[in-house]
Amino acid sequence: MEQNKIARINALARKAKSPEGLTAAEQAEQALLRREYIDAVKANLTAQLDNTYIQTPDGKRRKLEHK
Numbered sequence: 382m383e384q385n386k387i388a389r390i391n392a393l394a395r396k397a398k399s400p401e402g403l404t405a406a407e408q409a410e411q412a413l414l415r416r417e418y419i420d421a422v423k424a425n426l427t428a429q430l431d432n433t434y435i436q437t438p439d440g441k442r443r444k445l446e447h448k
Contacts, residue, residue: 382421390414 393411397403403411433445 382418386414386417390418 390411393403393407393414396407397411430445434442435445436442
């Protein structure tokens with residue numbers, strides 16, 4: 382995820398905490414950006430786990446299984 386999108390998420394979060402709050406359009410934008418961020422984190426974690434191997438005490442390596 383690009384740094385400018387993360388900065389926008391943070392700016393919207395700060396504005397939501399302020400007394401003026403967010404407009405309906407900004408709330409929709411915030412929800413969209415948050416979903417995009419969560420999806421990116423999940424994709425990165427899945428990619429990392431797909432390249433993870435478990436080594437048994439006898440030295441054999443096996444790929445981590447999906448559950």
